[in-house]
Amino acid sequence: MEYSRPLVELRREHEPRFGGKSTGLGELMAADIPVPPGFGVSTDAFHAFVMESGLAGTIDAAMARVSADDVDTIMAASQAISEAMRFAPVPDSVQEEMSRRYAMLAEATGSDAPPVAVRSSAVGEDGQDATFAGQQETYLWVRGIDHVCDALRDCWVSLFSAPAISYRARLGPAVAATPAMGVTVQLMVDAAVSGVMFTCNPVSGDPSMVAINASWGLGLAVVGGEVTPDDLLVSKVTREVVRESVHCKEIEYVPDPGGRGVMRVDVPEDRRLERCVDERALAALTDVARRIERYFGCHQDIEWAIARGDDCLFVVQSRPVTAVPKRDKEPTAPTAMSFVMRTFGADRGSL
Amino acid sequence: MARSRLTRTEEGTLTPATTSAFSSPYAIETPPGCEGWEEMYPYYALFDEQRRETDENRFWFWNSMHFPVPMPAFDVICIDSPYQAVGSWQNRVFAVPPAMGIDYRCVNGYIYISGNPVTDPVKMGERAEFFQKRAGYYLENWDELYAKWRVKMEALIAELDQLRVPELPEYESDEIVFGDDRNTSFYEVLDAYSRVLRMMDLMWQHHFEFLLLGYGAYATFAEFCKAHLPDIPDQHVAQMVAGIDVVLFRPDTELRRLARLAVETQVDSAFEQGRSPVEIEAELGQTDAGRAWLAELEEVKDPWFNMATGDGLTHHYRSWFDDPSIPYASLIGYVSALNAGEQIERPREAIEQERDRLAEEYAALLDEDARTPFRDLMALSRTVFPYVEEHKFYCDYWFLTKWWNKIREFGALLAEHDFLESGEDIFQLSRYEVASALDELLLTWATGGAPHGPGHWPPIAARRKELLARLGEWTPPPALGVTPEAITDPMTIMLWGVTTDRVRDWAGQEDGGTELNGAAASPGIVEGIARVVRSVSDLADVLDGEILVCGSTSPAWAPIFTKIKATVTDVGGVMSHAAIVCREYGLPAVVGTGRATTQIRTGQTIRVNGTAGVVTLVEE
Numbered sequence: 001m002e003y004s005r006p007l008v009e010l011r012r013e014h015e016p017r018f019g020g021k022s023t024g025l026g027e028l029m030a031a032d033i034p035v036p037p038g039f040g041v042s043t044d045a046f047h048a049f050v051m052e053s054g055l056a057g058t059i060d061a062a063m064a065r066v067s068a069d070d071v072d073t074i075m076a077a078s079q080a081i082s083e084a085m086r087f088a089p090v091p092d093s094v095q096e097e098m099s100r101r102y103a104m105l106a107e108a109t110g111s112d113a114p115p116v117a118v119r120s121s122a123v124g125e126d127g128q129d130a131t132f133a134g135q136q137e138t139y140l141w142v143r144g145i146d147h148v149c150d151a152l153r154d155c156w157v158s159l160f161s162a163p164a165i166s167y168r169a170r171l172g173p174a175v176a177a178t179p180a181m182g183v184t185v186q187l188m189v190d191a192a193v194s195g196v197m198f199t200c201n202p203v204s205g206d207p208s209m210v211a212i213n214a215s216w217g218l219g220l221a222v223v224g225g226e227v228t229p230d231d232l233l234v235s236k237v238t239r240e241v242v243r244e245s246v247h248c249k250e251i252e253y254v255p256d257p258g259g260r261g262v263m264r265v266d267v268p269e270d271r272r273l274e275r276c277v278d279e280r281a282l283a284a285l286t287d288v289a290r291r292i293e294r295y296f297g298c299h300q301d302i303e304w305a306i307a308r309g310d311d312c313l314f315v316v317q318s319r320p321v322t323a324v325p326k327r328d329k330e331p332t333a334p335t336a337m338s339f340v341m342r343t344f345g346a347d348r349g350s351l
Numbered sequence: 352m353a354r355s356r357l358t359r360t361e362e363g364t365l366t367p368a369t370t371s372a373f374s375s376p377y378a379i380e381t382p383p384g385c386e387g388w389e390e391m392y393p394y395y396a397l398f399d400e401q402r403r404e405t406d407e408n409r410f411w412f413w414n415s416m417h418f419p420v421p422m423p424a425f426d427v428i429c430i431d432s433p434y435q436a437v438g439s440w441q442n443r444v445f446a447v448p449p450a451m452g453i454d455y456r457c458v459n460g461y462i463y464i465s466g467n468p469v470t471d472p473v474k475m476g477e478r479a480e481f482f483q484k485r486a487g488y489y490l491e492n493w494d495e496l497y498a499k500w501r502v503k504m505e506a507l508i509a510e511l512d513q514l515r516v517p518e519l520p521e522y523e524s525d526e527i528v529f530g531d532d533r534n535t536s537f538y539e540v541l542d543a544y545s546r547v548l549r550m551m552d553l554m555w556q557h558h559f560e561f562l563l564l565g566y567g568a569y570a571t572f573a574e575f576c577k578a579h580l581p582d583i584p585d586q587h588v589a590q591m592v593a594g595i596d597v598v599l600f601r602p603d604t605e606l607r608r609l610a611r612l613a614v615e616t617q618v619d620s621a622f623e624q625g626r627s628p629v630e631i632e633a634e635l636g637q638t639d640a641g642r643a644w645l646a647e648l649e650e651v652k653d654p655w656f657n658m659a660t661g662d663g664l665t666h667h668y669r670s671w672f673d674d675p676s677i678p679y680a681s682l683i684g685y686v687s688a689l690n691a692g693e694q695i696e697r698p699r700e701a702i703e704q705e706r707d708r709l710a711e712e713y714a715a716l717l718d719e720d721a722r723t724p725f726r727d728l729m730a731l732s733r734t735v736f737p738y739v740e741e742h743k744f745y746c747d748y749w750f751l752t753k754w755w756n757k758i759r760e761f762g763a764l765l766a767e768h769d770f771l772e773s774g775e776d777i778f779q780l781s782r783y784e785v786a787s788a789l790d791e792l793l794l795t796w797a798t799g800g801a802p803h804g805p806g807h808w809p810p811i812a813a814r815r816k817e818l819l820a821r822l823g824e825w826t827p828p829p830a831l832g833v834t835p836e837a838i839t840d841p842m843t844i845m846l847w848g849v850t851t852d853r854v855r856d857w858a859g860q861e862d863g864g865t866e867l868n869g870a871a872a873s874p875g876i877v878e879g880i881a882r883v884v885r886s887v888s889d890l891a892d893v894l895d896g897e898i899l900v901c902g903s904t905s906p907a908w909a910p911i912f913t914k915i916k917a918t919v920t921d922v923g924g925v926m927s928h929a930a931i932v933c934r935e936y937g938l939p940a941v942v943g944t945g946r947a948t949t950q951i952r953t954g955q956t957i958r959v960n961g962t963a964g965v966v967t968l969v970e971e
Contacts, residue, residue: 201581201582204581204582205581206580206581206582206583207580207716207717207718208580208582208583208712208713208716209582233582235582235583235584235587236712236716237587237708237709237712237713237716238587238709240584240874240962241962242582242584242962243582243963335724335727336571336724336727336728336730336731337487337490337491337731339571339575339724339728340486340490340564340567340568340571340728340731341482341483341486341487342571343567343568343570343571343574344445344447344448344449344482344486344567345447345448345449345475345479346447346448346478346479346482346483346486347479
């Protein structure tokens with residue numbers, strides 16, 4: 001049984017037990033990309049939770065009554081399982097390991113209760129459709145070991161949300177019966193600016209561009225589509241901004257002054273129309289985008305944050321771009337000459 | 352996206368749409384006092400009532416790049432001859448399947464042009480057979496054929512140099528009687544005149560021999576880049592191809608070298624701001640070092656002073672020989688830059704490295720199956736590109752400035768016999784009128800009869816000078832006739848920067864506005880004071896740090912680029928001179944705005960966004 005492991009030790013081959021998010025971050029660290037430290041929680045921890053808290057029976061019984069075509073049965077199963085799970089304790093063995101790992105993060109930061117993000121880390125085939133599979137739970141600015149454990153359990157509970165059950169039910173009984181997930185616990189960056197970038201232009205498909213979306217505060221606003229972010233297209237080759245649209249960014253997410261969680265606040269008037277990434281930040285982003293693309297060998301969709309105070313850039317997630325628009329395939333023209341003939345309308349295809 | 356610029360015949364090369372956004376060419380009024388301007392131009396150059404129906408339904412745009420001023424009657428040869436030549440090669444030699452040649456018309460002295468598309472598929476198939484064989488031969492044997500072309504062109508220039516315009520003696524020389532094979536002066540003059548006209552035609556034939564294919568090969572590369580790298584800035588495409596050691600840059604390179612020599616041999620104090628070439632040379636002549644510098648300058652002059660002072664195809668553009676104030680302005684600028692500790696040499700190696708770096712990086716970013724055609728097309732573009740740049744020096748500058756001077760010799764002959772008030776007035780007569788005047792001059796010189804010419808020609812020339820001055824005050828609209836659905840001709844797009852979008856902008860800007868759109872030719876954003884330059888003579892007024900606003904620029908304007916902050920032109924594509932030079936100097940440029948020189952006033956504050964291709968009038 002291995003319940004957890006530092007992100008820095010995780011690689012792609014650990015994906016079946018730790019999930020794509022944790023191993024993806026491990027790979028980024030292996031590529032020397034700046035990633036906030038943290039640890040992955042394995043599916044073993046989830047299984048221990050289900051076994052030791054005696055939830056297995058409840059789950060089996062509830063799931064047995066699910067019919068993929070009947071919303072009511074799905075709702076009922078979701079409610080039964082979620083309630084049971086919320087009252088079940090996280091096993092001591094898991095709790096102890098969580099405390100140990102969290103203490104290490106605390107030590108590294110010099111804070112008793114450093115803020116972390118707790119997110120689900122989807123495993124297996126479901127990783128591709130994690131949204132449907134209910135494996136996209138995220139808890140931000142979680143502080144203190146008790147709250148970390150609560151968030152961990154909440155991630156697990158999300159496996160049995162109604163949409164997640166429905167989704168798995170449609171994939172067949174085998175999938176439906178044996179869900180599992182990893183969880184990622186990672187130090188949080190108090191982001192002055194954050195956003196998403198693609199290592200190509202996702203609209204035109206141009207592979208020589210980095211497309212950057214950026215807005216003030218924590219990444220939630222951009223990822224959740226709550227602001228229209230600044231939109232920049234930067235040449236990988238010369239790093240010049242090829243196109244930019246600066247938008248009015250009305251809100252941002254900041255850590256809750258109460259110490260836990262995040263809150264949505266209005267961006268001060270004078271900063272709404274200010275471009276939130278300067279040339280230095282753009283150069284750093286472009287550089288990191290190119291390194292990540294090179295490491296993974298395919299186009300990536302990257303979440304990033306720039307820390308308040310020291311302006312350090314961190315990557316908090318990277319995953320393959322699945323939907324690069326296919327450019328119209330040129331009709332095959334084997335030689336440069338035949339391309340020129342086409343320009344003059346003198347090739348067979350033109351006539 | 353488009354497979355080809357020229358093949359989409361359903362849209363037509365310049366096929367009219369049903370609605371007309373521009374003025375009808377027949378609705379343009381003659382400026383007051385310019386009545387009768389039509390007499391300066393051939394009958395076929397006019398929008399005549401007899402062909403109103405067809406001409407009114409075509410798209411015409413003002414070719415301000417080549418004909419920025421109202422055309423003098425004689426200079427019309429520089430319209431006829433190039434359009435004969437370009438049509439011959441495109442339509443009759445290479446038989447480009449969807450495009451024939453270019454028609455022109457004259458309105459109030461300004462030249463509007465319009466292409467002739469081929470739309471019949473059968474005809475296009477027939478033409479494709481010719482094109483494949485003939486263009487293929489040229490593209491495959493480019494370097495060899497271009498080497499022959501240079502020899503041909505230099506021979507033609509030498510022949511022009513040797514062409515004599517004889518004086519008319521009281522008595523013919525003894526050689527006519529005692530020598531072998533000598534002709535009398537009347538024949539020699541007439542022969543020289545017809546030969547000088549034929550040389551012009553031959554030059555234009557040479558000029559277009561390679562140009563279409565050169566542009567086409569480049570356009571193919573550019574389009575390939577746009578298909579596979581949809582957001583690539585145009586300037587990167589150009590940078591990957593542009594020549595480094597091309598002849599076109601040599602005159603300016605030589606001036607930079609001479610400036611450094613002046614500083615190194617400590618004769619730089621002669622190059623004081625505001626001094627004339629004569630004053631500078633007088634001071635240099637007083638010392639050994641100065642004389643050595645002048646000797647070095649003499650070495651450089653042939654051929655590099657055959658640079659023209661502008662890009663237009665009229666007799667107004669002289670060479671550096673004729674107007675040394677242009678190269679001397681450069682020298683003064685370079686000397687003071689050197690004394691300020693600046694580096695003035697073109698960073699040749701850096702440019703070369705950057706061009707290769709761009710090429711490699713883009714190749715690496717492409718899909719694997721696109722890399723080979725990318726590299727091959729780039730190699731082909733680099734092969735053709737020297738011609739695309741260099742023909743300007745050989746033809747437009749070297750030959751043409753000499754040729755206009757040769758015509759001035761005929762002018763001097765006519766003036767000497769009072770057929771003209773001054774030799775320069777020859778440009779007010781058409782080439783046929785000059786032939787007629789020469790005929791009468793030689794007739795009466797031979798017969799001893801009283802010539803009628805001195806009474807006939809001077810008032811005509813005087814009236815026309817007045818007409819041209821008044822027409823020069825008139826502002827031609829960028830386009831006339833109907834809006835085309837799409838512009839697909841590669842020459843029109845690349846050389847003139849006239850694209851479908853640009854034409855729409857022109858149509859939308861008829862009423863003015865505070866923004867002008869053009870091609871993003873050189874990146875960067877600056878704000879500054881505009882200086883509108885309409886002719887070479889205005890160049891001297893440009894102050895440090897101003898933004899140059901002009902019709903178009905030419906390589907001869909080199910000195911200006913060390914002074915200005917940005918460039919805006921009416922006409923030109925990303926391959927136009929202004930675009931190339933601004934990229935090299937790192938100045939933002941927006942080209943092909945259509946109406947910058949008419950909408951912007953000197954002294955106005957404007958913002959030039961060379962990244963987006965937008966010029967904003969900040970202050971009304």
